[in-house]
Amino acid sequence: MNTYRIKHLRELEAEAIYIIREVAAQFERPVLLFSGGKDSIVLVHLSLKAFWPARIPYPLLHIDTGHNFAETLAYRDRLVERIGATLLVGSVQETIDQGRVVEERGVNASRNVLQTTTLLDTIARYRFDAAIGGARRDEEKARAKERIFSHRDEFGQWDPKNQRPELWNIFNGRKLMGEHFRVFPISNWTEMDVWQYILLEQIEMPSLYFTHRRKVFQRDGVWLADAPFMMKRQGEEVVEMDVRCRTIGDVTCTGVTLSMADSVEDIVNEIAATRVTERGGRYDDRRSDAAMEDRKREGYF
Amino acid sequence: MTHNPTQGYLDMELLRFTTAGSVDDGKSTLIGRLLYDSKAIFEDQMEAVRNYSLRKGNQDLDLSLFTDGLRSEREQGITIDVAYRYFATPRRKFIIADTPGHIQYTRNMVTGASTANAAIVLIDARNGITEQTRRHCFIASLLRIPYLIVCVNKMDLVGFDQKVYDEILADFNLLRSKLSFNDITFVPISALQGDNVVEKSGMMSWYQGSTLLDILETLDIQTGLNYTDARFPVQYVIRPHDDSYHDYRSYAGRVEGGVFKPGDKVVVLPSGLTSTIESIDVFQGSLPEAFPPQSVSFRLADDIDISRGDVISKVDSLPQISQEIDVMMCWMNLRPMKAGGTYVLRQTTREVKCIVKELYHKIDINTLEPGTDTNNLAANEIGLVNLKVAKPLVYDAYSRNRQTGSVILVDEGTNETVGVGMIIG
Known part of the structure; x- marks a missing residue:
């Protein structure tokens, strides 16, 4: 030793x-x-x-x-x-x-x-x-x-x-x-x-990762951000919720999570408790197995 | 034990271990159990596997689907490639290199074993030690994994009988003289029912030892590293070309052996030039010492010629330097290695041409005995070879240092990695 x-x-x-x-x-x-x-x-x-x-x-x-x-x-x-x-x-x-x-x-x-x-x-x-x-x-x-x-x-x-x-x-x-x-x-x-390292190194992160109020709608169980180019199906209603992004990609395929986490510590705790993978909210991965x-x-x- | 993820993270260590085997011996069930009990399997992954199992007509949840990732693997129902899986407990983060067990996948077992601190070998309690058990042990031993954990699995199917377990241990002891592990630990388990995997079994009171997870959480991680022979292969020269760091020049790399401190007298090999470490630099600062496996950069007191591929060492523990080496070679490519063949050899950060002078003999990976003399080494075969390199190599025996003692051979035409070797001397 x-x-x-x-x-x-x-x-x-x-x-x-x-x-x-x-x-x-x-x-x-x-x-x-x-x-x-x-x-x-x-x-x-x-x-x-x-x-x-x-x-x-x-x-x-x-x-x-x-x-x-x-x-x-x-x-x-x-x-x-x-x-x-x-x-x-x-x-x-x-x-x-x-x-x-x-x-x-x-x-x-x-x-x-x-x-x-x-x-x-x-x-x-x-x-x-x-x-x-x-x-x-x-x-x-x-x-x-x-x-x-x-x-x-x-x-x-x-x-x-x-x-x-x-x-x-x-x-x-x-x-x-x-x-x-x-x-x-x-x-x-x-x-x-990744999040623990961000916490350890105090890396500045985009505001999207922290809780904020946003216009969103739900599709097949995934919350998506609303934007002018996002076409909605009938019955898909836009509402305002407290959300954050768990992954960030293109608006069309990035699901958002309902969350009140507003610090990196909160995010680490949230991930420790979550039972869904981060790509579970990615619409692009759902197209096939x-x-x-x-x-x-x-x-x- | 309660665990605060934002406070505990600074105290965790990393253990890499490898497993080899097939669905039959319960390897996938064991990994599934470790991942599931440590909450590394998520609901959406579980749902995907459940849907896939149903589509294939399987009633039971097929845990191998968590590790078999590629379409062709799922179609054939076998593990072909090395899969890396991750889980953590409050004490450690674990990386599993999960490899197939059949002899035609020896190269994948070797790959998984190359970075592991520990190997788990599974024995089916009903069958005892098989050819596959021996093969997995020999590969782990050849690759100098410090720890071997032998899990005697499916104890539930032999009535949790101590006599069965003891007989398997006695058989295993006959193998021991051929193996070079620092330590071998045995655990009787039932991966299916969870006995002695994460929770202590209520069915085997005769077993006084730890659970598998306990063993993984406590075995000494440092054993695979060399803290005595100072080795620093230079990767890259940092020169800022910047007004505030006008004359700055440092040599970046990873400490592959020993401990370096500012003020240490060092020798650069193979040139033999000497200097003193002025500073060990890291981002926006410097360190009082550097040791494996840290990535740092050295500033030296003298302006001497150093480039990628050179090794910074200390006079009290010099590496070997030679143009001729004996190597235990595992062949990875479908086109066999031939005596007289030329390849590009890579070792640490050095690249040099080499020729295979002689293939002494093959190794029978099921017995670890020297096999027949031969002129070529086919895919998945292991043999002792003699290599001549175009420029001197700076190296250690693999048994002394896994990083400075390992080489890969690259085909000059296809650029594929065709062979991997451990330097004997």
Whole structure:
């Protein structure tokens, strides 16, 4: 026995920083995929720590569906200015205008799937060879099987049956021209770890995560935020409730939770007591049992 | 014990453990039990699994569905790949690397074992020690997992009989001389009914030991790490190019062995240049010491040539340096390894070309005995090989340090990771 002990959040942090530095060392043109959600905010924080006192040696990329919460964009712009990073935006609206994809129709229309084309187009345009993402293995069963350094072929596709073995802490980022990697430094974190880390590190979070009054309506048991582009079915009534977001994505697929939590401590306590996973409120995952695996194969986040 | 999540989080440690096996020996039931009893399975996951089980015509809840994530795995009803699962108790956070148990998935068992501090091996009380039991133990031992926990499962099906349990322990002792664990613990359990998993069994008063969860919560996490031989493979050089940090230069990496302090005399390998640690830097500050597995950066007193792949060490415990190494190799790819083949070798942060000079012999993974001499190593086979590398490697024997003693081989054409190895010397 000795005194050289390290607590679990610091061990997860050390692992994530190691992975982030491997990206900077192994790739020529990395990028960080920034959604404005808690996981990508933690990735930015970990990146600041990994290279201090130097700046983060890669830009942030936001894939903008055009259906954002206003608070997300305000937070994003403030953060970018504070850390002196470069922000790139890939616009789903532009992809639609170029005729690369066709907008979904109907009440459940979402630009969630369309994002994949915008993401792959943007990666190709800037010739990014590694895209750092905030996906975690505890989120979803297909993600539980994905490598930390996850290979994408020249079409941006993931082949779950032909993944590279990943052992110890040796990460193989070798690739052919035109291929790229998705890298997930917080693969081994749970939702609870993320919030506890935010609490430990006092990271400033967007107001959407804390309780606020909002116009919402209920669909198939999920509370959705109202917005001008949200089509309602007959009988779907808009009401004002005290809610917060448990995950933040596009307005069309982000369910909100009825909650009075107004501090990170409250959120940690709320998560400790909850019996539903965070993606249980994500409308995009409900499309089929293997919805995430199918989207990931095509090149989704 | 009451638990306050906002206060308790600073005191938790992280334990990584691995399990191997198939649905038959109750592995999925055991994991399902650990996840369920520690509230890591949520209502919507439960509902999804219940719906899927019903659709497949199963009346009982199939707990393996919590771990089998990919469409092809669900269709075939088997675990193919390594799945990582997470749960926490007020004392620890756990990461389970859940792997299939069949011999054709040896490479996945090896993968799961590579980062584990403990391995759980399940024995069906009705069948006793089988070839699969031996294989799981040998792989865990080869990968130098410090702790082995042997769960004698399905005790309910043998009437919770102590005699059955004792006989299995006696059989197991015949294996012991071939295994290199720091400690082996035995627990009689029933994963299905929960006996001795989380709650102490009321049916086996003859068993005086701890429950499985107790064992997982208390075994010493530090044992897998080396705190004596100072090793710091350089990952990345930090240079801000910034007015306020004009001449700043630090070497970023992860401490893979020993303890470093400011003022320590260090030697950079393989160049042999020496300097002194001026400061151990972290975000907006510095540390009085650094130890495994911390990610930090070193500033040195002298301006010497250091780049990625170099190892910062101390003269009192130098690593080995050689262009020729013997490696226990597990082959991962469908195209076999051939003697005379060339590959890219990766070890810590170093990348170098290598050639397989000789395959001494294969290892029979069911007996751990040397097998026949041969010229190639097929997927899922393990063998002792001799490698020649293009530039000197800085390394330790795997038995001394799992991080500086491990290598992977990459195919130069496909870039796939085709082999993984543990350095013998």
